[in-house]
Amino acid sequence: MILRIRSRDGMERVAVPDPSTATVATLCSLIESHLGVPATVQTLSLDHNLLLPSKAQSPALDPATPLSSLPIGHGSIVYLSYPADLRRAAAAPTPPPFTPAGSFGRHKMTIDDLIARQVRVARQESPHCDAASFDRDAAHAFQLYVADTLAFAVKRAGFLYGHVDQASHSVAIDFVYEPPQQGSEDAAALFRDPDEEALVEAIAAGLGMRRVGFIFTQAVGRKAGTAEYTMSGREVLQAAEMQAEGGIPEWVTAVVKLDVAEDGAADVHFEAFQMSDICVRLFKEGWFVTEFGEDDDPRVSRMKKDVVVGGKDTREVDNDFFLVPVKISDHQGPLSSSFPIENRITRVTLKALKNHLDRTKHLPFVRRISDFHLLLLLARFLDVNADVPTLAECVQKQSSVPEGYQLLIESMAAAS
Template sequence: MSNPIVLRVQSPVGIVKRVNVNPSDSCRDLYEKVNKVFELNTYNFALYKQRNKTDEIVSSREIGISFAGLKHGDFVYMTNLSSPSDEQPGTSSSNSSSNHLNIFDTKKKASTTPSTPTEFRSKLSNVFSSSNNIVEDEVDKDLWNTSGQIKRKRDEKLCQHVPNGQCIHCSPLEAYDEAYMREQNLKHMSFHAYLRKQCSGADRGKFVVLEDLSCRIKEGCREHPPWPRGICSKCQPNAITLNRQVYRHVDNVEFENRTLVERFLEYWRVTGHQRVGLLYGKYQTHPDVPLGIKAIVAAIYEPPQDSSRDKIKLLPDPKADIVDELASSLGLRKVGWIFTDLVADDLQLGTVKHTRNVDSHFLSAHECIMAGHLQNLHPNPCRFSPGGYFGSKFVTICVTGDKDNQVHMEGYGVSNQCMALVRDKCLIPTKDAPELGYIKESTDKQYVPDVFYKIKDKYGNEVSRLARPLPVEYLLVDIPAATPLTPAYTFPARPDNTTHFPVENRMVDGQIQGFNALSRYLLYYSYITEWWTGRFKTSTLCPAT
């Protein structure tokens, strides 16, 4: 065991006392020991390594004493933060010489809360300026330059004006018009339509702020000992009520052609094992959804994985960065992930079992947590977020059986609330019910706020229930997924092509990548060899100047 470290802590009035800490202690432990040694009645103080109030030692459980750069014999300087009472500074002289030190500031700290509307607008503009360095996606820039209004034709019965005029019966509708969404059977509005709705007020969106949900205790609160010894309303996260998300960041997923999906399903048809793939493509505006976004999938990359008939384990991928760099050079990016959940029903008819439905589940809690994790890794740049990111355009595609026992694709995304629960490690799956998740209970190491969801009782009244357990359907957003009638090919091939280069990371006979497979593939494309040979002769006869 390492020897304890002795730190010399100097109070604001010049009293120096020794504090013994272990190198394995955290900075929060240091704050607690300083509070105990000086017999303080509050945690309204800060610790610095320099006398001029620089190089602050932040009260955090994640930061250790050695990581903070504190060594045996170092001086640590204590500074008051705020006054707990209205006592005048001159009355503290008698208390400063006693063993009990009442911490209060002789100069009141400037309030961080803006007191006037002018200060509030100034502070809000500073918040937005900090996120202006975030570069939005090209599709978002294009949609901001689009009016997004829904044009309507002249109604022959209701419109009584000239052909070039307009009235309330034929004037354009806003992209977030509720009557239009009900008429078109749209369950979710597009994200940009939601933003336009937020900016439609009298302030024209000047005060719109999209903040991510936080389920963690705020770090650095000095009003009390750190959790689990203390908590206050300033640092405690609020209780969460789950709501069905009214918008979605992506409104449709389109695979360029059926060959992409068929080659992905070929592994299951050969082995009977499930498979996971990463979708590479791009985002485009969706012409059929007001201010909508469509994800175009051009390729499926299958990372290293260990799969069986009922589970998949992803393995470390040392070539992940190379794949991303290669895709970026081709104008592609990760837009989602795809996985199979197929169980053969009749091998002769080629049917599969219909296991995912309203009576069982659409996505399991495990899959929701995985989707939330991947969405957190691929956040969506947003100009209205103080942090620069809000939500995610990353989609989830599940290949399973439909009600007719045919193979089909279902698209989903998880809500921003689910992303926050997954990011802060509050959501876990249940053991025997895939359709149910579970909100962790608070422990000595982690405080978890109460999470509720609303449900209608047998009388039709809406009541709140504690999310232990939690139906994961409250976390899902439906996204249609399909292939177009007219196929497209980012990577075109010859029409008579029947030989494909083996798919990566498939440990199956006949599908392993190697030099033999590469040579067979290149020999099939004889015109490539002829083209390279002709280029070589041309460059030899006519060298570049």
């Protein structure tokens, strides 16, 4: 029986020769001989919370307990904790087979082998972005659609736009752009439209904003074992791709998920991360396996070549090694998010513009158009190089909209 041993150094494997007679103490001895952690300092548990800072809710396994009495089998995960200041001893090397003198029978190491041995994957302790703040209306509009219309049955994704505060190393997210896409339980396939994204960038520039991150939801029906991993291999790959494209140190990835309590109550949670520097580097250099099979373990990312994790060569990296948590908060930004949002099930037309203007008659005109999604609809009919920047600047400064633009927008609405 092979057991997967998960510690702060990642996922490793230990073979138990005779599980019918082995005890937890036997497993401790095998871990000591194979992984270099003394049995006297090991704490083993079947609860993943053992690896969190607080271990109060993680009962340790009794060394005298037979493995056959535990709810484990071939491939099960056992969690291992040991003192943070412990330096693991190197496992005893396997004696090399006898080979004749000279080059005959010897393995000739290639340049790729040498490079692979130098690539080490370890946890990144500090993010480049200390905090991410979400506009409440934008966050609510995104999660409400996923919860009420999609019922968290499929994934949904979008790009985050806002400001970067260089002094505090933080980002403020003020709107979410949702590109054309097709979601499933395990993936959100983006059908990116360069023309539409050019309009988005023009609006953002006029508002004094830029793209600062990526957001996606997790479906409730994704692969079993959801509680044991934060991101799947697919999600890590997509997040690394977006961060590499984003090109700013403060880029953040937000994850939205539905947590269901034992009493059936459900809460929507937002979490923010950065992909570690080594993760983005490995993506840029093409180390990730980009094809996924039905039987692949979603908890790990597969590499095309060996990397070093916890002192061992492996081609499977625990996804948690690539995640750097970012503090998250909220704020009330300058834009509203009440206008129908692009690329959803219901197509946005000029009729929506008329309804919106009728509903907001009591507001100054600049406030009535202070919505990114409304500006995106208008941008499809206006000059992206002249009209769009002018309107966006009015919204940014909350200044009066020139009368000619007011008449144009109202006539567009009236013609719907």
